Amino acid sequence: MPVFLSAFPLKIPDTELEARQVPYDKETLDGFRVKHGSTHSFRRQGDNILIFSSDGTFPVSGTPITIPLNENFGIFCSLVKDGLSRHLAGLGRNPLGFNPIELISTKPEDNLLAPILGDAYPFKVCAKYSINTRYVHDHPCLVIDCTTRRVLKENGLFFLNSGFDLMGRYVVTEQEDGYRKLVGSVSAIKGEKLQVTQPDGQVVQADAKDVYLEASRTNFDDYILHTHGAQKDAIVERIRQSVSIFNGGENKKARIDALKNYIQTKAIPLIDGTRIEIEDAPDIQKDCGQMQKPVFVFNDNGEADWAEKGLTQSGPYTKRTFDRNDPSICVICAQHDKGRVEQFVRKLLKGVSSSKYFSNGLEGKFALGTSRVEVFTTATDSVEAYKNAIEAAIRKKADDGGRWDLALVQVRQSFKKLKVTENPYYLGKSLFFLHQVPVQDFTIELLAQSDYSLGYSLNNMALACYAKMGGVPWLLKSSPTLSHELVIGIGSANIGQERGADIQRIMGITTVFSGDGSYIVSNTSKAVVPEAYCEALTSVLAETIEKIQKRMN
Structure with missing residues (x-):
């Protein structure tokens, strides 16, 4: 079967380019690009700046040098990307970056959210192409990839008017080249004015119409919850499936080939007018080989080249020597989520009957016996509330003259935004580790998964729990x-x-x-x-x- 990389060999012209060389200084280089970027190309080369011209003139005298491209692959690759960036910019496509060049599709049919949430939705998930150069077998190639990116067109005022809470969210400003630069997080709102705290602690004022929400996954998910409420999880799952299909091999290859064919058929020039030429990707099947699978060793020296098969047939390596059977497990969770968490913990311990790999749960898969579980709840999501619940759990076990074999701590995705000193996640790790209790955290958002997806998540979580309690699932032969x-x-x-x-x-x-x-x-x-x-x-x-x-x- 043929095997192709998305790397297309570049034809290296037998051409020499005239250039000027001046000492490197970042301010000088940035100034050159701002003032003369439309007619000249600039590249840092060690302690110097190389200047290439489209018309034979140069902004400074510098040191004249001649560069043969077939002897300077690095300079050649830089000029290729420079030429492609100029071509795309000339088409009004607004390419972003240089290492790699990124291009966001503006075609309505390339917005994956349109069939799900409509064209007018402020967030979009668009096709994104990236172009870079790499050496493959010591030959420069043009590497093309295609994936997706979340895009946000509406400004902050749109979200204010829609009633979406901007407090604590990161905002950005759009530069002339289309790049969006982080400003900081919103710390206060007065009418259409935002108070933004910058990373250095300084506070600035900004009009909501002049800034944009960061197109982060958190903002994306939260806004879908804001607009669609209880339908949010189903919509997010549809989006996930759509992105997964888009990133499938057949679609990705077709899009990469389409962009490659475009570059091949257009006379896209380097700064001096020399045409950029790329070849089709060669079949590298003869250079490929299949590595031998590692063999895992399980209980009673059972062997398998697949971990799931070995655990099912033989059990974990330390099945007969594991000393924490019938483990004592404490669960820390929010009071108002206690019922859902108890159901989740039961699935972790007993399994999900419809799951292909996790129907027996942690207890059955790793032969742990029957767990003794006790739940300790927090009144709020504050660090103090978590501290009280964790200390109550530790005291309870100390009074019984023992120690918890495992602690399961429920946290939230939003905790990631908190400082370490205010984050219950880090507090739980610290307090339990101090008492030599292994900890496994899980987010409340994980509970929203379907049983099909949850089975895979719990399978990984159970493996981590067993290892943290001192068990050895398998060894390598x-x-x-x-x-x-x-x-x-x-x-x-x-x-x-x-x-x-x-x-x-x-x-x-x-x-x-x-x-x-x-x-x-x-x-x-x-x-x-x-x-x-x-x-x-x-x-x-x-x-x-x-x-x-x-x-x-």
Whole structure:
């Protein structure tokens, strides 16, 4: 069967371009592009700026140089994208970005929301094309992709007039080139004036008609809820299915080929007039091969090349040695959602009868016995309410002389907007971890899924719960070696209070496994800034390897 990439080889012209070279400075480069971008192309090359002209004139004298394109693939690829951007802009298509170039379709038939919510709906889900260059087998190629993007045309005043609550939502302004720049989050509303708190904490005033809501998934879903109420979930599911069909292989390939054919048939020039030419994608089937599937080891040394099959036939690897059977589980949830959460937890533990892979639930799939569950409710969604419920759960178990085997904590998608100190999600993790209780969070929005979709979500959640309680679902079959192999997981996170504000990157070791996938140590390195990472890494590695030396003799 033929195999094709969406990468189309570029024909490299045997051409030399005259250019001027000046020392690089960001302000200088930005100024050049603003003043002379219509007639010249600019590229940063190391510590210099290269200037290419469409008419043989240059805005500055600079150092004259001659560049053969067949010896400078990077410059050639940059000029190809520059030529395509100019062509699209000349058609009034308003291309966005450069690495890659993005093009949002304006055709009414390319709005996936129109058949569902109508043409007049302020949000749209439009076809989006991206164009970039890549080296494939050391040859420059034009890479084309097609997917979708949420688009929002109406300004903030439209949403104010429709009664949609803008408080706490991020807003953007539209630049001359079509790029939408983040302003901040709405912190107060007075008539048609918005008070917007910027990422640096400064507060600015903006007319609602001059800003746009960010076309985020949160704003998108919330506005559908605002306009369609109880029908929201059904509509979101229809949109998901429509996007899934659009992104199917056959449709995607047809659209990519259509754009490729357009570029092939149009005489789109580089800055000097040389035509951009691309070839059809070659069949790379001869370069492809099928990798052997890994073999997983389960209970009683049962083997399978598919995890679900192995768990069903043999059970988890630690089925006979797992020491938390009949687990004690506490559930933390909002009082007004208690009934729904209890039904959800039952499905997690007992299974979804109609599910292909999760009909037996956590208890049956991982042979846990019968769970003992107790629910602790919060009066509100505040951090203090969650703290009270969690502390009540911890006290209750301490009074009984034991410890919870697992905590299930219900949170909300909206918590993601909160600061760490005000977020019940982080509070729950912190308090339970402090008492050595593994935690599995789930959002209340997850409960709205159909049983079909919920079965897959619960299947993943159950696997995480079993592993967090110390169970080993499976190991990888590996050939014995004289030396021990270690797999060390390294993680990092960007920490910041507000979007767009200064953030700090921290790093640390998260996990250590043996070569067969067996989890070895639970202690992790300190989270440190990159400058201090080398010292922290070597320190924890030394401690870890010393422990493993003693354990494995």
